[in-house]
Amino acid sequence: MEKDERDLLDVLKFELNFVEKGGYSPSPREPRKMNFIFEDSPTCMNYDSKDNPGPCGECVLMGLVPPGQRSQTIPCRHIPLDAAGQTLDSLYRQAEPAEIGEIYEKWLRATIAKLSEEREKRAATPAQAPAAPSAPAAAEPLFGKLHPKCANPACTAAFHWLAGGRFYRFVPGELTDSTKANAAEQSGSSVTAKHYWLCETCVQSHTLNYKPDSGVVVERRWPELPVSEPPKQLSAARH
Ligand SMILES: [Zn+2]
Incomplete structure (x- = not known):
C-alpha cells in the first residue's frame, strides 16, 4: 500500500x-x-x-x-x-x-x-519572499552547514530534498571567460562545485548570479516576475 x-x-x-x-x-x-x-x-x-x-x-x-x-x-x-x-x-x-x-x-x-x-x-495572500535584498547579497552555499537553508540570507527556509525550489551549481572552471580569472583566484586550484538552493518562494522573485567582485549573489529577477508565477525549475533540480 x-x-x-x-x-x-x-x-x-x-x-x-x-x-x-x-x-x-x-x-x-x-x-x-x-x-x-x-x-x-x-x-x-x-x-x-x-x-x-x-x-x-x-x-x-x-x-x-x-x-x-x-x-x-x-x-x-x-x-x-x-x-x-x-x-x-x-x-x-x-x-x-x-x-x-x-x-x-x-x-x-x-x-x-x-x-x-x-x-x-x-x-x-500569495507567499512573499521575506525581506528580499534590494542590492545583491552574498548567497549562502547549501552544504558545509549544520542546517542547510535557502541561499537568500534574508530567508530562513530549511532545505529539504522534496521542498521544490531550485538548485544552482557554480563551478569555477565553467564560468564565462571574463570571470574565469577571478574565480580561479578565489577558489585557488580547487575546481569543486559549490551548491546553492533557493526555496520555492524565493525562486519566484530571485535568482543567483556569479559576480567577479563579490562571488555568488542573490539578485532580484529582471524583469521582475509576478509573485504568483509558479516555479518551473523543479524538474531541473532533480537530476
Ligand atoms: Zn527562501
Missing part, C-alpha cells in the same frame, strides 16, 4: 457526497447490519484492500485525530465531532444511528467549510 497522498478536503467532500447519497444506509439484504462511519465508506484508505490493509497512520484522516489517540486500533473513531468532544467511539456506545448520523454530518459540513475557508485565505 502506497502512502496516502489524497487531499483531505477532496476526501471530505467525497465523503459528504457518499453520506448524502445514503451510503451508510443499511443494505436491504442485511437490514440489521450497522455500517460504520469511515470504515464502511470508500473514503477509508483500505476500502479496496481490506485483506491487505495499510497502516491507518498513513491515512490522510489521521490529521484530524488528536495526537493522543493516534495509536488506537481504529483511529478515525476518535476524531472529536463536537464541542463536547464526542467521537464515533463514544457515540457508538450510547447513541442511536440516526443521532450519530446527524452529529457526524454536521461535523463533516463544518469541517469542509473551515478547510475551504482556510485555503481561500491562503490563496488570497
